[in-house]
Amino acid sequence: MHISLCLAEAFKIARNLRILAEIIPIWAKCNHPNIVPLIGEATVRGQVAAVYEWLTYGSVLDYLKRHPTADRHQLSAKICDGVAYLHANNIIHGNLKGSQVFVSDYGVPRIMLDCTGTHMVGKPRDIDEMTLTLRWAAPEILMETSGKTFQSDVYALGMETISLSTPYNGMSDYRVVSNVMRHIFPSRPMDTISDNEAGNVLWDLLTACWSQDPKERPSAADIGEVMNALGSSQPATQVHQRPRSSMGFAPNTVIEDLVAFFVNNNLTDYTEELKRSDMKIQLSKPYLATAAALLFKIDLPIKGDHRNTIHIQKVVVKRVMNESPYKQLKRATRELYFWSGYKHDNILPLLGFAVLDGNLAMISPWIENGSVTEYVRKQQKPDYHDLCTQLSCAICYLHGHGLIHGDIKGDNVLVSDEGIVKVTDFGVSIAAQLQIEFTFTAVGRGTERWQVR
Numbered sequence: 001m002h003i004s005l006c007l008a009e010a011f012k013i014a015r016n017l018r019i020l021a022e023i024i025p026i027w028a029k030c031n032h033p034n035i036v037p038l039i040g041e042a043t044v045r046g047q048v049a050a051v052y053e054w055l056t057y058g059s060v061l062d063y064l065k066r067h068p069t070a071d072r073h074q075l076s077a078k079i080c081d082g083v084a085y086l087h088a089n090n091i092i093h094g095n096l097k098g099s100q101v102f103v104s105d106y107g108v109p110r111i112m113l114d115c116t117g118t119h120m121v122g123k124p125r126d127i128d129e130m131t132l133t134l135r136w137a138a139p140e141i142l143m144e145t146s147g148k149t150f151q152s153d154v155y156a157l158g159m160e161t162i163s164l165s166t167p168y169n170g171m172s173d174y175r176v177v178s179n180v181m182r183h184i185f186p187s188r189p190m191d192t193i194s195d196n197e198a199g200n201v202l203w204d205l206l207t208a209c210w211s212q213d214p215k216e217r218p219s220a221a222d223i224g225e226v227m228n229a230l231g232s233s234q235p236a237t238q239v240h241q242r243p244r245s246s247m248g249f250a251p252n253t254v255i256e257d258l259v260a261f262f263v264n265n266n267l268t269d270y271t272e273e274l275k276r277s278d279m280k281i282q283l284s285k286p287y288l289a290t291a292a293a294l295l296f297k298i299d300l301p302i303k304g305d306h307r308n309t310i311h312i313q314k315v316v317v318k319r320v321m322n323e324s325p326y327k328q329l330k331r332a333t334r335e336l337y338f339w340s341g342y343k344h345d346n347i348l349p350l351l352g353f354a355v356l357d358g359n360l361a362m363i364s365p366w367i368e369n370g371s372v373t374e375y376v377r378k379q380q381k382p383d384y385h386d387l388c389t390q391l392s393c394a395i396c397y398l399h400g401h402g403l404i405h406g407d408i409k410g411d412n413v414l415v416s417d418e419g420i421v422k423v424t425d426f427g428v429s430i431a432a433q434l435q436i437e438f439t440f441t442a443v444g445r446g447t448e449r450w451q452v453r
Contacts, residue, residue, distance in 0.1 A: 023115045024050055026091060033418035034082030036102055036110045055110060057103035067107070072192055073230055074345065074393065075109050076161045080224035082111040083157050087150050087220050090121040094148040096156040097136045107345050108420060117148060134173055135159065139180055139212055151214035157223060158209025159186070183212055198230050228389060251326060255355060258333055267340050268303050268352030270363055274317070283317065283356070292427065294319045297366055302351065314366040319356050320427070331427060332360035338426040342401060346394035348414060348422035364424065368417060373410035383419075390421035398423075 027038040027050065039051045057063035060079075064070060079101055086093055093100075094117025102110050138155035140146035179185075185207055193199045193206075205226055211217050263269050273279060282298040289295075296317040320335065322328035339350045339362065351363045369375045372391075376382040391413060398405055405412075405426065412425040 019115055020048055020050065023113060023118055024048075026118060026120060027113050029089065030086070030091070030113070032082060032085040033108060033416075033420050034078045034110055035085065036112045037418075052112075055102040056105050059099045060101040060103055060109055061098045063103035063107070063109075070107060071344075073227065075103075075107075077224060077227035077230075078109045078345075079111065079160065080157065080220055080227050082109070083153060084220040084224045086111075087153070092117075092119055092121060092148050092150060093153050093156075094118050095133055095136075096153055096160060097133050098160060101160070104418075106349055106420070107343075108418065119148070121150075135176055137180075138214070140214060142177060142180060146214070149214065150219070151217050154209050154217045154220055154223070155214075157220060158206045158217075161206060161209075161223070161227070183210075185210060201226065202230055253329075255329065255358065255360065258329075258360060259355060262336065262340065262353055265340065267336075267350070270300065270303075270352050270354040271356075273301060274354045274356060274361075291321065293321055300351075300363065313351075315351060316364050316366050317354070317356065317361050318364070319359060319361045325359075328359055332362070335425075335427045336360055336362050338403065342398060342403065344394060344397045346390050346397070346421045346423060348424040367414040367422060369415045371411050372413040372415050372421065375415040386419075387415070387421055391423070394421065394423045 024038070024041060030038070036052050036055065039053060042049050042051050057066070060075060063075075064072075083093065083096065093111065093114060095114035096111070100112045100114060102112055104110060133156075134142075136156040136159045138146075138152040141148070141152055146152070188203055193203050205218065205223060208216065208218055209223065259269060259271075274283065279298060279300075283296050285296075286294040287297045296319075298315060298317060299312050300315045302311055302313045302315075320328055320332040322331055336350075336353055343349065348364050348367070351365065353363060354361045369378070372387060376384070376387070391408075395405065395408065405423065407425060407427070408423070412423065414422040414424055416422055
């Protein structure tokens with residue numbers, strides 16, 4: 001799997017190498033999909049540096065500016081899960097805020113540890129080494145009556161969750177301190193925390209996070225449980241979906257029309273890339289061949305927004321198979337159409353398409369772990385509850401947008417290196433509204449063992 005690496009620039013603020021030497025072992029023990037993974041150590045100009053995976057969005061605030069319709073409930077729930085993981089492993093973050101939460105290409109939030117704040121329970125930082133971020137700081141931190149604790153993390157988590165933006169926005173620092181000391185909460189953002197039952201539950205939870213008495217604040221795990229429950233009950237939110245144009249599919253439809261349709265709907269066409277001689281070699285033999293499809297694993301130059309190559313990525317090229325050329329093209333068009341219209345953390349992203357051997361082929365990231373069935377076999381203690389919750393979120397999202405997947409089973413549920421569930425295979429999906437009008441020639445085409453009788 002292709003990754004980009006960079007030096008841990010956050011550690012430029014470290015007062016001395018001792019602090020960095022202390023944080024790296026803590027970071028190395030962390031293994032959670034919502035924590036930025038540490039790749040390792042490096043020596044740069046004679047000094048130790050931490051190396052971690054490069055993430056597209058340098059903060060959750062940057063991500064929301066680029067994708068304003070992203071599901072804030074789900075983002076907040078995942079941030080809570082990351083903090084709960086740290087606390088379960090006796091790690092205090094110490095400086096939680098929006099700029100410490102990065103976001104991956106697939107919209108997964110990942111918390112960056114903080115070299116001046118993060119520490120193990122019982123091994124606090126010296127007061128002069130700690131970074132104080134005023135708008136996320138608990139009252140006891142401002143008054144210097146306590147060091148960083150799980151409870152001060154929860155206070156900051158509440159401030160971050162309120163709207164995934166800067167708390168007390170527009171106020172001077174002096175007024176912020178005054179409000180915190182007088183126990184005046186930030187204004188409730190009605191656009192993101194509505195005046196309904198779910199919104200009131202969330203607001204009550206956040207105000208509990210800001211209790212003046214640290215002992216009265218809920219745990220990060222409790223907050224995560226409520227946020228996940230609220231997220232699954234909310235109407236699904238489109239991540240960054242654009243309106244799509246319409247066309248009809250008929251026996252006289254030619255592949256050039258379909259290519260133009262999908263390109264017009266912002267799908268990347270990799271046809272020319274697959275014509276290269278090195279690609280033809282990789283496409284000479286599928287790694288998996290079934291009656292329904294041929295799957296090829298190749299290294300593909302991925303295009304950016306301006307059609308330039310941004311990196312090489314291992315991908316899967318899927319070519320639908322059928323005895324009838326017309327049905328083969330129609331099935332490929334249906335799956336490509338449905339797959340391209342839905343973007344969610346728990347849906348395998350579609351990178352683009354290509355014309356391969358006269359038919360449409362779909363291109364998606366290669367997932368090393370394979371199916372969820374394979375994944376749980378490899379894990380010593382698989383978290384079945386988390387996997388099922390993620391799968392439920394994907395199905396809830398699809399149903400909220402009027403799509404029935406039609407073939408949910410183990411083989412169609414993949415798990416990424418970060419433990420994120422990715423639903424795939426939309427070949428038999430059914431939607432309430434179509435921009436391509438299909439004629440239906442078959443029913444009950446899902447997998448029999450998983451179908452309701």
